[in-house]
């Protein structure tokens with residue numbers, strides 16, 4: 001496609017590397033964007049060169065930061081020196097800013113979607129008496145087939161995360177918790193892409209009864225897959 | 233069903249990033265520990281000043297917290313994402329400072345490092361080996377141009393001034409080098 005924007009494809013190819021490397025002036029970048037809006041081929045080209053630029057950065061050697069770096073970062077995040085959770089820290093404001101940025105989304109259900117623009121950062125889970133600390137993982141299975149993995153972090157601010165690869169399924173799915181006392185609770189929902197892939201994480205209320213299972217539900221309430229956790 | 237008690241050290245990068253949003257200091261510590269070398273490495277390479285690099289690395293983790301919910305795994309791994317954030321911040325800092333961006337000695341060291349260093353975090357070993365091979369096989373002036381532009385964030389004009397070459401030549405060198413590197417990565421992806 002040519003001639004829709006300020007640039008032709010040929011002209012665009014002349015600056016695409018500099019665009020991907022972030023070297024263009026604001027004005028040049030705006031002109032480039034004009035072209036990209038109308039040209040999927042050049043868009044693809046930019047994506048590839050951006051990945052190239054990222055890969056190049058991957059060759060820069062790692063380097064140990066100065067002593068005390070970790071503590072200073074945590075202080076900056078309002079999380080104290082590692083073991084002293086401070087309430088109302090910076091990170092909470094970030095979460096709120098994120099929530100504001102994701103306006104237009106229903107406030108029901110918590111969680112944030114990774115890899116999708118839906119979802120919102122969930123509020124802080126209430127701090128309760130320390131539950132069983134540690135992290136567990138279980139297969140998310142459907143009639144014997146693994147469709148992914150669930151991570152359950154049962155610390156004082158419990159959260160879960162799942163990665164789903166369910167070919168043949170797409171669209172919204174709901175996450176449901178099952179507890180030892182027989183109760184169930186929806187934690188939130190997220191979208192599987194056209195290939196059935198999705199990943200999602202969310203804090204969840206600690207509750208008084210342990211989580212024994214996590215289910216992935218179709219919109220009609222049928223079970224797409226489930227994971228079982230046994231606490232020892 | 234499998235039941236494995238696993239420590240935070242063994243959680244996937246994506247899961248750790250997701251957990252970061254709970255505000256749990258334990259998760260934040262694990263996250264910072266896992267990626268601080270990568271993040272600080274990029275910052276110090278670009279700005280060459282420990283204090284400024286530390287500030288940039290701190291800002292990078294702040295941003296990671298703030299934007300954890302918009303991280304898109306299809307666009308790259310978590311370390312790649314963090315390196316890109318650190319790189320953008322570092323380039324902004326260098327441009328704001330208007331200092332000569334690169335000490336020629338640093339550039340030489342970086343060229344050597346990129347061609348030789350075996351230790352890697354952000355790339356799979358095979359990708360890094362291939363990438364290093366391609367960068368190493370570029371004509372010297374193209375490799376310099378792409379490192380100056382891609383790592384030190386010099387514009388084509390700055391590369392031209394630095395190398396004392398016409399602007400058009402600088403642009404061509406950057407473009408050619410990027411095209412060759414891209415092609416080699418594309419071949420790798422097509423032939424896993």
Ligand SMILES: [Zn+2]
Pocket residue numbers: 001002008009012035039041042
């Ligand atoms: Zn085009």
